[in-house]
Ligand SMILES: Cc1cc2nc3c(=O)[nH]c(=O)nc-3n(C[C@H](O)[C@H](O)[C@H](O)COP(=O)(O)OP(=O)(O)OC[C@H]3O[C@@H](n4cnc5c(N)ncnc54)[C@H](O)[C@@H]3O)c2cc1C
C-alpha cells in the first residue's frame with residue numbers, strides 16, 4: 001500500500017516551494033519530493049572557479065539537442081531549485097504581456113487570465129521574497145496596489161553615473177526589483193552583506209530570497225509538511241479511466257517506491273515537468289499524461305538573451321551590479337513599432353567566470369583585466385511559442401531539447417540601441433575622450449548570446465488556456481485531462497514576455513494554492 005498524502009508536490013523551486021508554504025497552514029498532509037539535496041553551506045558557495053568553471057553544484061545530467069549531440073544543461077537540482085542560484089531580479093510581467101502582442105516575428109498569444117487576477121498575488125510574492133524596489137520609475141511597470149515592501153538597492157557610483165547618463169539622454173532608468181535581505185540603513189544588522197557572488201551563486205549567509213530560505217524551510221516548520229530529498233519522481237500512474245493520478249513512482253536510495261495523494265502537483269521546472277508527463281504515457285494517454293492536445297513539451301521558450309560587456313579604460317569597481325534597468329524599448333520605439341525587450345545587468349563578471357564562457361579576448365587585454373573594466377549587461381527579448389521548439393524523450397528516456405531561436409530582429413535592434421547609448425556617455429574625468437568617447441573605436445563591446453544549454457528562463461512546455469485542444473492546463477493550472485493533476489512551475493506560460501520569470505511563477509503558485517485550499521478544505 002502506497003504512503004498516502006493529501007497533496008504531493010514534486011519539486012521545491014519557485015513554483016513548488018512557494019505552493020508548499022501556501023498550503024502548509026491548512027493542516028493537510030503535504031509531501032514535497034525533491035530529486036536533489038540541500039546545497040551544502042561551505043566556502044565554495046562563493047568561489048567562482050568552483051561554481052562557474054567546475055560546476056560544483058550543477059546538474060550532472062546529459063540531455064541531447066535536436067541533432068542528437070550531448071547537451072549539458074546549466075540547471076540545478078537542489079532544494080529551492082534554480083532560485084538558489086538566481087540573480088533574484090523579481091519582476092512582474094507587464095500588464096500588456098497578458099494580452100496578445102504583435103511582434104516583428106509573429107504573435108505573442110494572450111494568457112487566459114488578466115494581470116488584475118495575479119496582481120494581489122504579485123504583491124504577496126514580493127512580500128514573501130523581500131523584494132526591494134521603487135514603483136513608478138519604470139515606465140512599463142504595471143499598476144500595483146502597494147509600494148514595494150523594501151526600498152530599492154542603491155546604485156554604486158559607476159552604475160549611478162550610467163543611470164544619470166541614460167536619464168540625460170531622455171530615458172527612464174530604474175532600480176531593478178531585487179530579492180535580497182539587504183538593509184542599507186542598518187548594515188551591521190543586515191543579513192545580506194552586498195557581495196559580488198550573488199547572481200549564479202548560492203548565498204552562503206542565506207540572505208538571498210530563494211525558495212528554500214523563504215518558502216520551503218518555513219513550510220517545514222509545520223508538522224504536516226514532509227520533505228523527501230534525493231527523491232526523483234520517475235513517473236505518475238493513473239487509474240484505469242486515466243482520469244486520476246493514483247501513484248507517484250519515486251527513485252530513492254537505489255530503489256523505487258510509490259506514494260500517493262488526493263492531489264498531485266508537478267513543479268519540476270518547465271523541461272523536467274514536460275519530460276515527467278511524457279514518461280508517464282500509458283494506455284489512456286499514449287502520447288504522454290495530460291497530453292490529449294499534443295502540446296505537452298511543445299512551445300518551449302527561454303528568452304532571447306545576450307550578455308554584453310562594455311569595456312572602458314576606467315575600471316568598473318562595482319560589487320553588486322544588478323541594480324539598474326531600462327525598459328524604454330520594451331514595447332518598441334518611434335521608429336520600430338514592435339517590442340524589443342529589456343536591458344539590465346548580470347552580476348559583476350570576474351576572470352574565472354569568463355574562462356567558463358570563453359568570450360573573444362580583446363586585443364591587449366587578459367580576461368581578468370577585461371572583467372575589472374567591464375559593465376556587464378543582460379539583454380532579454382521575448383521569444384515566441386513555436387510548437388517545434390520542444391522537449392521530447394529519446395529511446396533511453398533522456399531529455400531531447402529542440403530549439404530554433406525566433407523573433408530575433410527586435411533583440412538585434414535592442415543591442416544596437418544600447419551600443420548607441422554607450423557612445424553617448426559623459427566624458428570620463430581621467431581619460432576624457434580616450435575613455436568613453438568613440439566607445440567602439442577605442443573601447444570594446446563584446447557580445448555573447450546565451451547558448452541552448454542556458455535554460456535558466458525555461459517556460460511554456462505545458463501551457464495553460466481555456467481550450468483543451470490547444471492547452472494542457474486549465475486556467476487554474478489543473479490538467480484538462482485529469483481530475484487531480486496540477487502544474488505550477490514555469491511550464492504554464494503561454495508566452496514568455498521579456499522580463500525574468502520567477503516572480504510570476506511564485507505569484508501563480510500562490511494563486512493556484514488558494515484554489516487548492518478551497519478544493520482540499522482545511523485551514524487557510
Ligand atoms: C543562474 C540563474 C540566474 C537566474 N536569475 C533570475 C533572476 O534574476 N530573476 C528571475 O526571475 N529568474 C531568474 N532565473 C530563473 C529562475 O531561477 C527560474 O525561473 C525559476 O527558478 C523556475 O522555477 P520553477 O519552479 O519553474 O523551477 P525550478 O526552480 O528549477 O525548480 C524545479 C525543482 O524541481 C526539481 N525536480 C526536477 N525534476 C524532478 C523530478 N523528476 N523529481 C523530483 N524533483 C524534480 C528540481 O531539482 C528543482 O528543485 C535564473 C536562473 C538561473 C539558473
Ligand code: SF4
Pocket residue numbers: 180181191192193194195196197198199202203204205206207208209320
Ligand atoms: S549579495 Fe547578499 S544575498 Fe546575494 S549572495 Fe551576497 S550576501 Fe547573499
